[in-house]
Amino acid sequence: MPHPPRIAVLFHGTAASRRELSPMQRKLRRHCKNLLRTNPAPIRTPKGPERAIKAGHLVDVADAFNDRIRHRDMYYVATNIIKPVTRTHRLSYAECVGPQMVDWFVSHYWGTSFRHFVSTLQKHSEAVVEPPATPPDVAYWICSFSNNQWQIEEELGAGWEESSFFLALKSPRCVGTAMILDDEALPLTRAWCLFEVLQTKIIRTTRENFRGLYLCTITGVLQNGKSGVDLPMRIAERLASLRLENATASVQKDKEMIGELVSKMPGGFQAMNHFLRRNISEALRTMQAVFTSELETLLHKLDNAELESEQDSEDNIVLCVDEYNSQRGFAAVPSEHSVPIS
Numbered sequence: 448m449p450h451p452p453r454i455a456v457l458f459h460g461t462a463a464s465r466r467e468l469s470p471m472q473r474k475l476r477r478h479c480k481n482l483l484r485t486n487p488a489p490i491r492t493p494k495g496p497e498r499a500i501k502a503g504h505l506v507d508v509a510d511a512f513n514d515r516i517r518h519r520d521m522y523y524v525a526t527n528i529i530k531p532v533t534r535t536h537r538l539s540y541a542e543c544v545g546p547q548m549v550d551w552f553v554s555h556y557w558g559t560s561f562r563h564f565v566s567t568l569q570k571h572s573e574a575v576v577e578p579p580a581t582p583p584d585v586a587y588w589i590c591s592f593s594n595n596q597w598q599i600e601e602e603l604g605a606g607w608e609e610s611s612f613f614l615a616l617k618s619p620r621c622v623g624t625a626m627i628l629d630d631e632a633l634p635l636t637r638a639w640c641l642f643e644v645l646q647t648k649i650i651r652t653t654r655e656n657f658r659g660l661y662l663c664t665i666t667g668v669l670q671n672g673k674s675g676v677d678l679p680m681r682i683a684e685r686l687a688s689l690r691l692e693n694a695t696a697s698v699q700k701d702k703e704m705i706g707e708l709v710s711k712m713p714g715g716f717q718a719m720n721h722f723l724r725r726n727i728s729e730a731l732r733t734m735q736a737v738f739t740s741e742l743e744t745l746l747h748k749l750d751n752a753e754l755e756s757e758q759d760s761e762d763n764i765v766l767c768v769d770e771y772n773s774q775r776g777f778a779a780v781p782s783e784h785s786v787p788i789s
Contacts, residue, residue, distance in 0.1 A: 471515055475531050478511050482532065486545040489536050494602055495614030496621060498541040498593040499549040502572040503583025505592070509565040521557040521564065525591045533596065540592040547586035551575070551661075552616045554643040555627035556634040557591070567627050567665050574668045575622075575661075587625070588615040607642070607704070616646050623647075623658035629665075630681040635689055635723065638696035642705045645712070648722050660726055669730035672737030679727075679734060686727050692716040 468476070492498050509516065512528055529540050536543055551571070555564060572582035594602040594611055602611045615621060624647040626634055634640040644660060651659040662669040664678050691709070696702035709716055 471527070474512060474515065475528070478508075478528075479532055479535070481507075481511075482543050486543065489538055489543045491538060492542050492546045494595070494611035496549040496588065496618035497546055498539055498611070499547040499586035499588045499615070500541045500544060500592045501547055501583060502568055502585045502587060504544045505565055505568060505587070505589070506583065509562065513562075516561050518560050518562065520559060520561055521555075521591050524561050525557075525596060529591060530596050537595070537597045539595040542595075549588045549615050549618055549621045550586045551588070552612070552621050552624045552643070552647075553587050553589045553627065554624050554634060554640050554647075555589075556637055556640065559627060559629055559633065563629060563665055564627055567663050568625065570665065570667050571625050571661065571663045574671050574673070588612070588621070612643070613646065616643065617650060619654075622656065623661055625661050625663050627663055628669075628682055630678055630685070632682050632685040632689060635686070635691065636694055638694045638702045638705045641691050641694045641719070642708065644691075644723065645705075645709055645719065648719070649712075660723075662726060662730055669727065670733060672730070672733040672735075676734070676738070679731060683727050683731060686724055689720075689723075690716070691719050691723070 508524070508528065512524075515527075516524065533540055533543055539546075541547070553568070568587060569582065572585040576582045576585055590612055593615065604610050607613055616624065624643060626640070626644070628634065635644075647660045650657050662682070664682070666675040666678055667673040669679055669682075692706070694702070694705075696705070709719055712718065714721070
């Protein structure tokens with residue numbers, strides 16, 4: 448029996464391999480090609496502040512895998528998207544897409560919905576962007592995207608002072624910490640998030656251009672007073688009873704190390720609890736001021752509209768009466784709006 452032509456065999460093999468790819472594998476392959484178009488020659492970048500990712504590139508991930516991610520969290524994204532996409536180059540995702548110098552450090556809980564995470568950062572980028580830049584240009588240091596997931600031990604270093612996230616947070620180019628919150632304030636129950644808040648508090652007192660801790664929600668930044676009412680109220684209620692000393696960690700020695708660091712700073716956990724509550728209190732007061740101002744503006748518009756409506760109604764009545772009298776040969780009815788005849 449004659450052998451089939453070589454080209455037919457190759458075509459059959461290619462077609463078969465395509466049939467064997469799952470929908471997720473096809474998405475991953477397509478996304479890898481898009482990354483190479485964006486950044487054809489990924490190179491290794493020093494860990495820390497130079498490995499931030501643009502908000503727009505974060506949105507690209509959410510859009511490309513939207514039907515697969517759905518309500519899943521960062522644990523899913525790191526395992527099923529970030530690692531497969533970076534497997535070839537063995538770099539961080541930020542290095543593969545094109546690393547940026549950090550603008551903001553992101554503190555968050557991996558168990559939060561990824562969709563919620565991305566939407567919240569979109570709101571934050573809109574609130575903090577400075578022209579001529581646009582919101583998609585704001586660069587965030589996000590552990591899952593900025594750390595090399597293939598060399599986690601190297602990213603953490605011999606101690607927290609050498610860790611990539613500490614290097615990013617303390618960088619002079621980092622202007623603040625964006626904490627991603629849901630109505631349960633879950634990041635504040637995690638020891639590493641507590642550590643990031645601690646470092647944010649320290650930097651805030653030593654660097655004038657550092658904006659400190661921004662409490663970010665899916666409806667907006669709390670400090671801007673533009674985040675609605677219900678969610679900030681739930682977060683405030685949660686913080687009223689939350690004790691940072693009860694924060695947990697997956698590794699007990701991490702919890703002990705962070706607890707010891709907090710205890711050594713002036714005021715210890717009490718000062719940290721006060722710091723967070725003061726942030727939410729200031730945010731609520733800003734929200735109250737913005738709401739009061741907008742309410743007064745709205746009431747003023749309604750009052751003016753009502754006056755104009757009454758004026759129009761009175762003028763229309765006079766015109767109708769004048770027209771009626773004119774048709775019947777009567778004199779026009781004088782009114783306070785009529786021009787007097789000298």
